[in-house]
Amino acid sequence: MNIxxxxxxxxxxxxxxxxxxxxxxxxxxxxxxxxxxxxSNECENCCTYCGFNAxxxxxxxxxxxxxxxxxxxxxxxxxxxxxxxxxxxxxxxxPVSYLEQIIKRLKTIFVSISLEVYPLATEEYRTLIQAGxxxxxxxxxxxxxxTYNRVHRFGPKKNYxxxxxxxxxxxxxxMRRIGLGVLLGLHDWRDEAPALADHLNYLLKKYxxxxxxxxxxxxxxxxxxxxxxxxxxxxxxxxxxxSFRLLFPQVGFVLSTREPARLRDKIFxxxxxxxxxxxxxxxxxxxxxxxxxxxxxxxDGRGVPAVVAAIKKAGYEPIFKDWESVLK
Amino acid sequence: xxxxxxxxxxxxxxxxxxxxTGKFASPKIMKAALAAAETAIVTVSLRRVDLKNPxxxxxxxxxxKKYLLLPNTSGAKNAEEAxxxxxxxxxxxxxxxxxxxxxxxxxxxLPDPTETLSAAEQLVKEKFIxxxxxNADPVLAKRLAEVGCAAVMPLGSPIGSAQGIKTRYHxxxxxxxxxxxxxxxxxxxxxxxxxxxxxxxADAVLVNTAIAAALNPVKMAEAFKLAVMxxxxxxxxxxxxxxxxxxxxxxxxx
Numbered sequence: 001m002n003i004x005x006x007x008x009x010x011x012x013x014x015x016x017x018x019x020x021x022x023x024x025x026x027x028x029x030x031x032x033x034x035x036x037x038x039x040s041n042e043c044e045n046c047c048t049y050c051g052f053n054a055x056x057x058x059x060x061x062x063x064x065x066x067x068x069x070x071x072x073x074x075x076x077x078x079x080x081x082x083x084x085x086x087x088x089x090x091x092x093x094x095p096v097s098y099l100e101q102i103i104k105r106l107k108t109i110f111v112s113i114s115l116e117v118y119p120l121a122t123e124e125y126r127t128l129i130q131a132g133x134x135x136x137x138x139x140x141x142x143x144x145x146x147t148y149n150r151v152h153r154f155g156p157k158k159n160y161x162x163x164x165x166x167x168x169x170x171x172x173x174x175m176r177r178i179g180l181g182v183l184l185g186l187h188d189w190r191d192e193a194p195a196l197a198d199h200l201n202y203l204l205k206k207y208x209x210x211x212x213x214x215x216x217x218x219x220x221x222x223x224x225x226x227x228x229x230x231x232x233x234x235x236x237x238x239x240x241x242x243s244f245r246l247l248f249p250q251v252g253f254v255l256s257t258r259e260p261a262r263l264r265d266k267i268f269x270x271x272x273x274x275x276x277x278x279x280x281x282x283x284x285x286x287x288x289x290x291x292x293x294x295x296x297x298x299x300d301g302r303g304v305p306a307v308v309a310a311i312k313k314a315g316y317e318p319i320f321k322d323w324e325s326v327l328k
Numbered sequence: 329x330x331x332x333x334x335x336x337x338x339x340x341x342x343x344x345x346x347x348x349t350g351k352f353a354s355p356k357i358m359k360a361a362l363a364a365a366e367t368a369i370v371t372v373s374l375r376r377v378d379l380k381n382p383x384x385x386x387x388x389x390x391x392x393k394k395y396l397l398l399p400n401t402s403g404a405k406n407a408e409e410a411x412x413x414x415x416x417x418x419x420x421x422x423x424x425x426x427x428x429x430x431x432x433x434x435x436x437x438l439p440d441p442t443e444t445l446s447a448a449e450q451l452v453k454e455k456f457i458x459x460x461x462x463n464a465d466p467v468l469a470k471r472l473a474e475v476g477c478a479a480v481m482p483l484g485s486p487i488g489s490a491q492g493i494k495t496r497y498h499x500x501x502x503x504x505x506x507x508x509x510x511x512x513x514x515x516x517x518x519x520x521x522x523x524x525x526x527x528x529x530a531d532a533v534l535v536n537t538a539i540a541a542a543l544n545p546v547k548m549a550e551a552f553k554l555a556v557m558x559x560x561x562x563x564x565x566x567x568x569x570x571x572x573x574x575x576x577x578x579x580x581x582x
Contacts, residue, residue, distance in 0.1 A: 024541045026488050028351020081378075176405075204435065209405060211434035250435040315353050317385075324375040326412035327403050 003197045006243035007190060012235070019245040019270045026249050029316045032274045033307070034082040034114075035075045036256075038283040039063050039102065041293050043088030045155030047141070049183065049219050049226045051281075051295045052088040054155060058293025061283045062093050068102050072109050074286040078278060078304045081321040082112040084137065086295075089118035089156055096124045100131045107132030112323040114177065118156070119166040125173035134323065135177035137254075138166045139217070143195035144187040151186055167199075171207035176327075178203070178212055179254060184237070185219035185228040193240060197247060204248075213274070215254040216240055220296040238267050245271035257300040264300055265310050277307035332564065334368075334532050336509050337425075337457045337478040339396075341368040344526065345556040346398070346511065347549070348536025350376065355389040357545055362395065365549035371398040371427050371534065374413045379420040398459065400427035406440070407447035414451055426451060427481070428460040437487045441468050445475070452476035461513055464495035469502045469510075480506070481534065483514040484525065488537040490517025493524055503529045519548075519555030526559025527567060 009015050040062035043052040051058070063071065075083060083106065087094045099117065106113055114135030115128065125136070142148050145160055152158050167178050180200060182192040196214070203212055216237060219228050232240075241253060252273040255264055268275060279298055284290030300307075311318040334341040346369040352358035362370060370390055378384045390397060399417040404410035407430060414426045428451065430444045431437040444460050445468065451458045457478045462468055464482040472480055482499050485491035492515060493499065503510050509531035516522050522533045535552055542548035 024351075025490065025537060028537070028540055029353035030351060209432050209434070312354070317352065317354050319376070319385075321378050322376055324403065324413060324416070326416055327375065327405075327409050 003194050019242040022249045023271050027273045030319050031311050031316050032319050032322050035080045036084045036279050038086045040087040040094045042090035042093050045089050045157040046153035048151045061290050061292035063283050070287045076109050079320050083110050084114045086116045103131040111325050122169045122173045125170045136170045136175050137179035139181040141183045142186040147187040171210045181215035184232040188230050189232050213252040220258045241271045257298045260299040278304040343368040344532040346534040351540035355385045359389045361545045361549040364546045365553045369398050370395040371400045373402045374399050374417050375403040398425050398427050400429050402429045404430050405432040407443040410447040425457045449475045464498035466501040473508045479509040481511045481513040484512050485515030487514040489515050491515050492521040519551045523555040523559035527562050
């Protein structure tokens with residue numbers, strides 16, 4: 001079984017049933033819930049598809065520690081025990097020391113903290129793991145170098161190699177969970193999928209202690225009106241999820257609120273193991289209502305109780321805690 | 329005839345089927361499956377339960393008068409993490425029994441033998457009743473018994489794989505040499521696999537995925553219960569040995 005065969009499989013229904021069964025066998029009838037916590041939307045990069053891109057005139061905000069804690073309390077109250085901390089790329093205003101300070105505080109509130117921030121060096125990852133981080137999300141966005149170079153107009157993110165090796169630096173530092181993905185829509189997904197599978201296979205062999213995860217984010221354009229060059233249909237998205245599930249039965253898959261409620265409810269059982277709920281993509285979006293610019297528009301705007309209810313209705317148990325603070 | 333009970337660390341249990349609590353679609357289904365299995369020992373993942381929350385979904389649905397709660401250290405990648413989880417569990421008033429799992433490889437969840445041995449040694453010193461999850465390694469099983477583990481839990485095949493007992497020959501050696509109960513854990517996908525373990529002389533089995541992920545977990549739990557009883561009774565009744573030649577059912581008496 002290889003990715004190309006799966007992606008060209010004529011009978012999606014047949015492999016869909018297998019994918020669902022594999023997911024239940026390995027992960028059970030459970031969906032783990034998490035929420036994103038945006039700390040900053042300051043950014044030096046010009047990524048043409050992103051709401052935070054340096055060329056856009058939006059309200060730029062970086063939360064201070066107390067503001068971040070206020071946001072965190074809202075999420076904790078909603079039931080979350082796992083969070084994903086996000087920033088743009090602005091080392092001056094969002095240095096590693098700032099992240100370290102905030103993570104130490106957040107660790108008193110949550111059992112699991114993952115990061116989705118600019119790529120760091122191995123030593124820096126070690127510092128943040130020590131502070132309490134156990135997961136990292138780092139999307140290559142596209143494995144096609146030409147496209148990568150084109151959509152990342154300027155800024156430190158232009159360095160393809162540095163970004164590509166990020167997962168390895170984090171794994172070498174001892175990161176427990178690392179999430180990979182491509183931003184679907186930038187380049188032909190039929191080329192991206194084998195590249196992603198190769199990358200993952202390489203990492204699985206070399207860093208066998210690390211738990212790898214995948215996401216399948218589709219570009220969700222902000223109002224700036226980025227024209228998606230290679231749109232991915234709902235059916236194609238599902239086909240991708242199913243194909244990767246059959247290739248990597250033990251790898252967790254994440255589905256965020258980028259996708260609309262109806263679609264999420266319909267497709268999660270074919271391979272998804274983690275979902276976000278009630279998300280805001282601007283710093284201060286939960287408690288402070290700062291009016292800061294968003295990274296992308298949320299498509300599934302349901303509150304946490306509605307997402308929980310939908311998961312239960314499908315015969316799955318939503319779980320908020322699947323980690324323990326004494327595990328590093 | 330003396331009643332046939334499973335005995336671990338001086339305590340007797342009426343069932344030889346241990347159940348896991350992960351992967352169920354709801355606490356309600358979990359509860360019903362435990363009841364249908366008539367199990368006596370139930371393992372819970374310390375990373376899944378919220379010890380600080382008195383209304384925790386899993387803990388709140390387990391009647392500790394009915395079941396011995398066997399906390400497990402799933403998620404620990406080395407001895408140190410397993411120790412921390414075990415101590416955390418005891419500090420919150422859970423039983424001092426611990427299912428020791430040290431699995432550095434998150435894909436196949438295969439146990440690390442050296443870390444498991446060193447954690448077991450320390451936990452025994454700290455007066456825990458230790459049941460280690462191990463690969464089917466007879467020497468490791470002996471070493472663990474020597475340091476004071478209350479049972480050993482060799483795997484039939486990787487967790488959740490439903491492949492059955494792929495490690496049969498080594499489990500047979502473990503059973504033959506055992507001075508503590510042998511509980512076959514992991515990989516049992518069908519009641520027949522469980523029956524096979526008991527027929528071989530294993531003292532008990534632990535099942536989770538095959539029940540929780542079944543279409544009807546409650547009925548599957550009952551099926552496992554019956555298989556475990558059948559396997560045990562067959563073992564006690566003296567199974568005939570395999571032979572190459574035919575043995576006539578009605579021998580000729582000439």
